Amino acid sequence: MESLLDLSIDALQTEMALLGAPKYTAKQIWGWMYQKQVTTYDQMSNIKKSIREALAAKYTLLPFSEHYFIGDDDDLAIKYIFKIDDHNSVEAVVLSEKDYKTLCISSQCGCPVDCKFCLTGVAGFKRNLTVGEIVGQLLVTMSEGHPITHIVFMGMGEPLLNYDNVIAAYKRFTEESSFNLSGRKITISTSGYIRNIEQLITDDIHLNLAFSVGSANPLIRESIMPIEKRNPIVKVARLLKQYLKLHNRKLTLEYTLLKGVNDTKDQIIELGNLAQYLDAKVNLINLNPHERIPFSPVDNKVLTGFKNLLLKSGVRATIRYTKGQEIVAACGQLGESILTPKTA
Numbered sequence: 001m002e003s004l005l006d007l008s009i010d011a012l013q014t015e016m017a018l019l020g021a022p023k024y025t026a027k028q029i030w031g032w033m034y035q036k037q038v039t040t041y042d043q044m045s046n047i048k049k050s051i052r053e054a055l056a057a058k059y060t061l062l063p064f065s066e067h068y069f070i071g072d073d074d075d076l077a078i079k080y081i082f083k084i085d086d087h088n089s090v091e092a093v094v095l096s097e098k099d100y101k102t103l104c105i106s107s108q109c110g111c112p113v114d115c116k117f118c119l120t121g122v123a124g125f126k127r128n129l130t131v132g133e134i135v136g137q138l139l140v141t142m143s144e145g146h147p148i149t150h151i152v153f154m155g156m157g158e159p160l161l162n163y164d165n166v167i168a169a170y171k172r173f174t175e176e177s178s179f180n181l182s183g184r185k186i187t188i189s190t191s192g193y194i195r196n197i198e199q200l201i202t203d204d205i206h207l208n209l210a211f212s213v214g215s216a217n218p219l220i221r222e223s224i225m226p227i228e229k230r231n232p233i234v235k236v237a238r239l240l241k242q243y244l245k246l247h248n249r250k251l252t253l254e255y256t257l258l259k260g261v262n263d264t265k266d267q268i269i270e271l272g273n274l275a276q277y278l279d280a281k282v283n284l285i286n287l288n289p290h291e292r293i294p295f296s297p298v299d300n301k302v303l304t305g306f307k308n309l310l311l312k313s314g315v316r317a318t319i320r321y322t323k324g325q326e327i328v329a330a331c332g333q334l335g336e337s338i339l340t341p342k343t344a
C-alpha cells in the first residue's frame with residue numbers, strides 16, 4: 001500500500017475532492033503530518049472519522065512496516081532502522097550536539113556506486129527510496145522527541161542517483177507549509193556524478209554539497225572509487241566550480257583516510273590544491289573499519305598532521321570524529337542491516 005507521505009499537496013487535494021471532503025481538509029491533514037508530526041490517523045482529531053477511515057483503507061500513514069532504534073552509550077548517536085518491505089531496511093542516524101541535532105538520512109537502500117571502503121557499497125544496491133521513505137525518516141525521528149535542525153544526506157545511498165525523489169524530499173523539508181527547515185542546514189553528499197550535477201545547474205537548485213573525494217589523484221581514486229572512470233575528478237571539479245559560481249552555498253570536500261592508499265603527503269597537498277581551487281572546506285574522516293572492508297584507518301597522529309598541513313597552506317580543515325562506531329552507525333558503516341550473511 002502506498003504511503004500518504006508519497007503524495008504531494010496537489011495529489012492530496014485531488015484525493016480529498018474524490019472523497020467529497022471540504023477543500024481545506026487537505027491542508028489540515030498536511031499540517032498534521034508535517035507541522036504537528038503525527039504518525040497515526042487517530043491523532044488527526046479535527047478530521048472526520050469517515051475521511052480518516054477512507055484514507056487509511058488506501059494509504060498507510062508511515063511508509064515503514066516497523067522501525068526501531070539503538071543508542072550508543074551516551075545516546076549521542078542513535079541509529080534508527082526502518083523496515084521498508086519484507087526483505088529490506090534502511091538506516092538513519094540522529095547525532096546530538098550541545099545546541100543542535102543532525103539527522104543523517106538515507107536516499108537509497110544500499111548503493112550501486114561500489115566505493116571499496118564503504119559498507120553500504122559492499123552491501124550492494126537494492127532500490128531507490130520513495131519520497132515518503134525519505135521524508136518518513138525525518139517525520140519519525142522528530143515525532144519521537146528529536147528536534148532535528150540539520151539534515152545530511154550521508155546515510156545509505158548516492159542521493160544524486162535518486163535525483164527526483166531526493167529533490168522532492170528536500171523541498172518538503174524546506175517548504176514553509178511542511179517542515180520549514182532552513183535550506184542552509186541541509187547538505188547533500190555525493191560521490192560526484194557529472195550528469196546529475198549538470199541537472200542541478202539546469203534546474204537552478206541551490207544546495208550545500210559535500211563531495212566525497214576518495215583521492216585527488218585520478219589513478220588512486222579509480223582504484224577505490226570505480227565512478228572515477230566515467231566521472232573524472234578533473235571534470236567534476238570544473239563543474240562544481242561552475243555550480244558554486246551560481247549561488248553562495250557551501251561546498252565541503254570529504255576525505256576518508258585509508259592507510260597506505262590515500263595517506264601520502266603528496267595526496268594531501270593535491271587535496272589542498274583542490275580545496276583552494278573550489279574555495280571549499282575539507283573534512284577529514286578516518287576510516288571506520290569493518291571486517292568486510294579491506295582497509296585500515298590511519299593513526300590519529302597522522303590525521304592531526306594532515307589537518308595541520310592543510311591549515312598551514314590556508315585551507316579550512318576539520319577532522320570529523322566519528323560517533324556511533326559501536327552501534328555501526330558511523331559514516332560508511334550503514335548497511336549492516338541489509339548485508340547478506342557471510343559465507344565461510
Ligand code: SAH
Binds near residue numbers: 156158210332
Ligand atoms: N553516497 C554519498 C553519501 C553517503 S556516504 C557519498 O558518497 O558522498 C557518506 C560519507 O561517508 C562519504 O563521504 C564517504 O566517503 C564516507 N565513507 C564511506 N565509507 C566510509 C568508511 N568506511 N569510513 C569512513 N567514511 C566513509
Ligand code: SF4
Binds near residue numbers: 118121156158
Ligand atoms: Fe555509495 Fe557513498 Fe558508499 Fe560510495 S561512499 S558506495 S557513493 S554510499
